[in-house]
Amino acid sequence: MIRITVAGFGRRQSVPLAPPTTRSPVPARAPLSLPRRGVEVTDDERSTVLTAADGGALRLHRVLDPTAPDTRPATAAGHVSGAWEAADGTRARAVFVTVHVDGPARG
Template sequence: MAVIHHTTLKPAKLELLTAWLPSRPWYRGAAEPELAKAGGFRLDDPQGAVGIEFMVVTDVSGPRPVAYLVPLAYRGAPLEGAEHALVGTMEHGVLGQRWAYDGCHDPVLVAQLVALIEGRAQAQDPNVSDTPAQEIVVSRPEEGSLSTDLTVTDDREGTALTTPQGLVLRLHRPLQPAADGLFVPPQGATGHVAGSWEAPDGTRAQGVFAFLHGGSRA
């Protein structure tokens, strides 16, 4: 299980995201986001080398608040070939310098997300060590395994991770709160991950974070 260090980070994660988010095609706010951490979960790297966090942040800089899903991978050294996915670097009070990457481009994070959907990993609380996340719901696909040889594509709605067989693992980046608090997986989804977050007005919202659709499994 990953250990959560309650220590200093310079710059803070939200500072890095404030600079990085406006460069994303799916970002919908003003030139300078006004962010607050609103929820999320962590996954464990079996090798213990990479920190994996799926953070939900809310932005109130635009005409109406928007929640974003931001998968982040934290490493103790640069990830070769992933310069385009670097969110920024931080100085961690315990671990020293850390490189934070858009996790959709990090093979360890992607592998563990696949493991979560296939039932081989468990979502963890983002703030407490060795504690399962309480508000993450996973609908697992039928038999077969999902390739981790994925092509990453960003668009205005989010990020698509596509296998050679055409199966797509789709991550919502701007999150859509479920009507009446009852989320429904997208039509044709064969598996999904859903969760909740805190809206700027203090209420709880929930919706689908990621889902599988199309193509065929190995």
């Protein structure tokens, strides 16, 4: 378990988090490099995408859609997913980040 402590405004709050348990590495044959220049950043209603000049892209999912534990995004070369406990006590899991080597896929 990971515990994050947030301090500020005269109070401290400690929040336990379950570590991300699902990941898929980007294949060695398709490296993704994000140079200091030549990175395009785009936003849509659900995510932020960083696209490198070589066509590789990193999508940060801001809207988290609950998925099954073993769900791997079909169009992604790699991803990070994790679980959390909602305020009502239910557990949810979603994909946080996806890596695409042939340009940013939607979703």
